[in-house]
Amino acid sequence: MKLLASLLLIFAGGAYAAERPMQLESVGLENISDMFMPPVSPAVSLLIKAEPVQPEERYFNAYILKAVDYLYSKYGLRGYDINSILTHDIKYHTYGVIPARHAPLTMCVAAQMEVILTAYEIYSRATGDYSVYAYLPKSSFEGLSVTDIKGHIWVNPKFNANGTADALINFGMGERRTFENLKPGDFVNINRTTKTGHAVTFIAYINSTGKVLPKYDPASVVGFKYFSSQGLLAAGKGGFDYRYAVFSVFGCPEMPYKRDCNVIYSADQKMLNTGTMTSPKFWTHVAPKIDADTAADTVLNPDFFDGITTDD
Incomplete structure (x- = not known):
């Protein structure tokens, strides 16, 4: 209790001088904590803007x-x-x-x-x-x-x-x-x-x-x-x-x-x-699946891909 009394005497002036005197017997550690804690500022929301993909x-x-x-x-x-x-x-x-x-x-x-x-x-x-x-x-x-x-x-x-x-x-x-x-x-x-x-x-x-x-x-x-x-x-x-x-x-x-x-x-x-x-x-990692219609391997069409263009 002597420690509590000393702390109260130190902070008796200033902002607390105009307040109603605090009853010593009502003081606990939680009250002292309140005296030292700064006022809580309103929460600030940070909006992070995603950079557009070029x-x-x-x-x-x-x-x-x-x-x-x-x-x-x-x-x-x-x-x-x-x-x-x-x-x-x-x-x-x-x-x-x-x-x-x-x-x-x-x-x-x-x-x-x-x-x-x-x-x-x-x-x-x-x-x-x-x-x-x-x-x-x-x-x-x-x-x-x-x-x-x-x-x-x-x-x-x-x-x-x-x-x-x-x-x-x-x-x-x-x-x-x-x-x-x-x-x-x-x-x-x-x-x-x-x-x-x-x-x-x-x-x-x-x-x-x-x-x-x-x-x-x-x-x-x-x-x-x-x-x-x-x-x-x-x-x-x-x-x-x-x-x-x-x-x-x-x-x-x-x-x-x-x-x-x-x-x-x-x-x-x-x-x-x-x-x-x-x-x-x-890349999305999608992949084709085998079914009855796709079971056979591809066969290249050599007549379709003949390689010839107009000026060859």
Whole structure:
């Protein structure tokens, strides 16, 4: 009690001087605690505004385009062959090697797979993020079943896979983009009036002279520039290269570039398959399942993917 009395004498003045004297016998430790505690401030709510995701962060286009540049400079025009896959063996990080078949020859659907695998490597080295290789097993780029992404890139309507864009979407790695909204580094699968087709990487829209346009303009666009493997078997006459696709409704206008005419324009994704690849942190981990309709492996159609374009 002597301690309590001393404390009360010390704080008897000031703010407490005008108050009614406190009865000593009513003082406890809780009263003293109240005297020393500062007034409680009203709670302050902090609103944390999420930063918007920028397109270059959400999409993989920058790495796809770097892969295109690399493959063209190092493996361009080595020859086209429908029975060949990959221009060179590709290391799948620490999981082994995806072997090439008849390197350095390759064909169009394999070209798109090689673009993706090369973009993997460029991305991993640039960022230090090698988790891309854990998303799908190496075998997914080698097998042709419904659970293998290669089986979808090779095109199989029974898998709901009409092109590379569908393949990426089916495995949670891509999004749909209509033709009018494509960006450089997106993927397109075409059908022609000649009943042939092609798998390509979109580079840019073009006008009737082959001039590259900065964006889609319905009054000017007649087609698009793309990158893939096409042409003839001989080196220098086929393999990784660029072409200028022209929709059949515009005929086949002269231009100082190798053309790919008779391409069918359609809003039907079965005829003109279009879409983009998302960045790894946006992959959703969805995966196709085997059922009675998808039990059989994909079989590549060599007559459809014949590799021949207008000026070959």
